[in-house]
Amino acid sequence: MKKMKIFGLVLLVLSIVILSGCTAPQKTQDTQYNGKNQVKTLSEIPDNAKKLLGIDPLGNDTDGDGVDDFNDSTPTFADVTPQASTGALGFRIQNILVENNYDEVAKKDASDHLELVLQSTTNKDIHNMTAYYIITDAKMNKTESYIKPLNAFVLKANETRTIHFDDGQMQDHFRANPNSIYYTTKDELNFTVIINADGYAAQTIQVKKDAGGAEVPD
Numbered sequence: 147m148k149k150m151k152i153f154g155l156v157l158l159v160l161s162i163v164i165l166s167g168c169t170a171p172q173k174t175q176d177t178q179y180n181g182k183n184q185v186k187t188l189s190e191i192p193d194n195a196k197k198l199l200g201i202d203p204l205g206n207d208t209d210g211d212g213v214d215d216f217n218d219s220t221p222t223f224a225d226v227t228p229q230a231s232t233g234a235l236g237f238r239i240q241n242i243l244v245e246n247n248y249d250e251v252a253k254k255d256a257s258d259h260l261e262l263v264l265q266s267t268t269n270k271d272i273h274n275m276t277a278y279y280i281i282t283d284a285k286m287n288k289t290e291s292y293i294k295p296l297n298a299f300v301l302k303a304n305e306t307r308t309i310h311f312d313d314g315q316m317q318d319h320f321r322a323n324p325n326s327i328y329y330t331t332k333d334e335l336n337f338t339v340i341i342n343a344d345g346y347a348a349q350t351i352q353v354k355k356d357a358g359g360a361e362v363p364d
């Protein structure tokens with residue numbers, strides 16, 4: 147599938163999803179069609195088709211590698227590996243959680259999601275942090291990876307703060323792909339997370355999500 151243009155995959159899925167008006171689309175170029183029931187833009191792909199494709203219905207570049215989903219042959223795998231930031235130690239990843247079902251800050255239940263506790267070790271605020279995480283399902287032999295700039299996030303001097311990857315609706319929460327294997331499989335998953343910050347040494351952590359898991363608060 148990784149070798150297959152998503153455009154081709156879109157057509158395959160749409161042929162399943164769109165059962166009416168079966169006029170065969172005429173391909174005019176790699177990313178566009180003309181005529182009835184023909185996809186012209188990424189926004190025209192139905193959400194249920196995006197689910198089958200495993201991409202984020204709210205985003206145009208699910209994996210954050212700069213290539214929009216429509217033209218990305220690997221829409222859930224960042225083809226560009228971010229260069230690790232270098233410099234003095236400015237922060238640590240104090241903890242990583244993948245099955246926590248309670249949000250201490252919001253004080254309410256939460257579905258399984260990726261969660262990191264970042265600890266500043268400097269007396270300066272740290273801006274421009276980026277998360278890069280890789281999820282591997284050995285059973286399915288499938289790997290996804292995502293580049294997520296932590297927009298507007300500042301790790302203040304000497305503070306410890308938790309960031310979440312979920313629906314991204316609250317402060318310090320960032321959007322994760324809801325159609326990721328994180329949510330669509332109960333296989334054991336292995337995570338590697340790298341946090342980059344301009345001027346500071348990149349930090350890496352790994353964690354395993356047990357098979358089964360819990361996709362709803364427990």
Ligand SMILES: [Ca+2]
Pocket residue numbers: 207208209210211212213214215218220221
């Ligand atoms: Ca992409």
Ligand SMILES: [Ca+2]
Pocket residue numbers: 209211213218219220221222223224225
């Ligand atoms: Ca990609």
